[in-house]
Amino acid sequence: MHFSDRIQALKISPIRRLIPYSDEAKAKGKKVYHLNIGQPDIKTPDEYFEALRNFHPNTVAYAVSQGIPELRDAMSNYYQAMGVPYNREDIYVTCGGSEALSFVIMILCDPGDEILVPEPFYANYNTFANTALAKLRPIPTTAENGFHLPPENVIESLITSKTRAIWVSHPCNPTGVLYRPDEVEMICRLAKKHDIFVIADEVYREFTYNAGEFVSFGSIKDAQDRVIMVDSVSKRYSACGARIGCLAIKNKDFLAQAMKLCQGRLSVSAAEQVAAAALYKTPKSYLEEVNKEYKMRRDVLYKGLLEIDGAVCHEPEGAFYTMVKFPIDSSEKFIIWMLQNFDIDGETTMAAPGNGFYADPNGGVDEMRIAYVLKKEDLEKALNILKHAIAAYPGRIEAIKA
Ligand SMILES: Cc1ncc(COP(=O)(O)O)c(C=O)c1O
Structure with missing residues (x-):
């Protein structure tokens, strides 16, 4: 059977590629905070x-x-x-x-x-x-x-x-x-x-x-x-x-x-x-409320990221994502490691590997895309897990140099 070159050249979504690892973590009874997907949790009008x-x-x-x-x-x-x-x-x-x-x-x-x-x-x-x-x-x-x-x-x-x-x-x-x-x-x-x-x-x-x-x-x-x-x-x-x-x-x-x-x-x-x-007839107040909620989440996210040693990020200006550079060998390896080996009280975090957002196969290997579509308390917990996971990761750049 033949499949076209163009279809075979397409890649699996970087947002979903690592889902089997989060499924595995969940099967072991862990709670996973998903910072990898951009599905808003806000009520439809x-x-x-x-x-x-x-x-x-x-x-x-x-x-x-x-x-x-x-x-x-x-x-x-x-x-x-x-x-x-x-x-x-x-x-x-x-x-x-x-x-x-x-x-x-x-x-x-x-x-x-x-x-x-x-x-x-x-x-x-x-x-x-x-x-x-x-x-x-x-x-x-x-x-x-x-x-x-x-x-x-x-x-x-x-x-x-x-x-x-x-x-x-x-x-x-x-x-x-x-x-x-x-x-x-x-x-x-x-x-x-x-x-x-x-x-x-x-x-x-x-x-x-x-x-x-x-x-x-x-x-x-x-x-x-x-x-x-x-x-x-x-x-x-x-x-x-x-x-x-x-x-x-x-x-x-x-x-x-x-x-x-x-x-x-x-x-x-x-x-x-x-x-x-x-x-389109939804009152303007709906959009204003949603915007307020995401602005608050953006602020929680940015504050949490600033506490992670070595993270390179700017205050996100729009949408509900940000791309962050971390002092690690590979964000893909890190995310898999975090899902398999790291938790705080049975809870862990998942983000999307940055590399999938680049045309260059070597681009963004030390970056992660983070979606802030979780409510405040969950976002805070997810970021705290991320911070401790980065510090403990064996592929952390200082850990490799040492
Ligand atoms: C940048 C961007 N453009 C377009 C879309 C397409 O969205 P939809 O087809 O749901 O309108 C998305 C969805 O996530 C997106 O992130």
């Missing part, structure tokens, strides 16, 4: 369930391929309110932000074409790019610099005749960086100069913690025909299982190509679109 309960057509028909008008209007109102002028016709509904991203790569790239992406990056970007036979070209960033972008000339030097887009997660999974307004403008300026697109993955837009900082790529006026904004209700409304997202751009030619893919997969779930439209 009642508006969603209410709309689903009220959805009872005679026939559950296909919905229009680009999404039901009521949801596209709800999305449009939301963008207009934040100063991004997308109208209904600029927005296509997709099955999560994930489908939007895979559509975008299909639309922009022929085999061998390149997309620049700040590294480390969300591991599924590899999946979306590789299935289209496109190549991700990393823009190097470092823990020491808080994962902010390098100077414009460094990024420009990576642009070739094969470059089709610059792809950013803003705020960023996995690093927690929020790009400053000058960085957002710089990316748009480069895209304009080289006539390429910007893929602005803003699914974590709501999760920024220092007032007035966030600038959407969609708000940059002279780039609106080349910024493809990808969005989702998954994280904003804690509705990951609803599978509703969108792509938006003020470019009719791009949208005409996107329509072919929307029509190819016929429709997004009719019921979920109705329920997602209701989510």
Whole structure:
């Protein structure tokens, strides 16, 4: 039996690769704090369930391929309110932000074409790019610099005749960086100069913690025909299982190509679109409360990380992740060791190995991605375990040198 090279080239998710080890720890009766996954524990708004309960057509028909008008209007109102002028016709509904991203790569790239992406990056970007036979070209960033972008000339030097887009997660999974307004403008300026697109993955837009900082790529006026904004209700409304997202751009030619893919997969779930439209009616206070909760968790996380000797990290600025560098030989080995050999009162911690978020096989080997989706008390315990585990780990750099 034959499997395609492109499917065989895909990697297992770094977030889930070590699950067998945590299953083993649990089978031995240990409690495992999961800092490896980004599944929010916040309650989905009642508006969603209410709309689903009220959805009872005679026939559950296909919905229009680009999404039901009521949801596209709800999305449009939301963008207009934040100063991004997308109208209904600029927005296509997709099955999560994930489908939007895979559509975008299909639309922009022929085999061998390149997309620049700040590294480390969300591991599924590899999946979306590789299935289209496109190549991700990393823009190097470092823990020491808080994962902010390098100077414009460094990024420009990576642009070739094969470059089709610059792809950013803003705020960023996995690093927690929020790009400053000058960085957002710089990316748009480069895209304009080289006539390429910007893929602005803003699914974590709501999760920024220092007032007035966030600038959407969609708000940059002279780039609106080349910024493809990808969005989702998954994280904003804690509705990951609803599978509703969108792509938006003020470019009719791009949208005409996107329509072919929307029509190819016929429709997004009719019921979920109705329920997602209701989510946009959630009172603002819901988002404010959620933001407050994550800000508190961010503060607990950062305080805990600062207590770990040798950890290199900056205060996370957005999303609910951060990438941290530790004085260890290999984060993968460390996580396995921690799950197998280390606990405090029968409890241990799991994070995601940083290496899986790099294109370079040697990148991020001493880094871990930490998701702060646990409640305060659990987060504190998880970080305390991590701190003591790092100190006890035989592969700690000082331990190796000694
Ligand atoms: C950076 C980033 N983009 C896009 C997605 C896609 O989310 P969804 O398909 O649930 O909208 C995720 C999910 O974790 C993500 O972390």
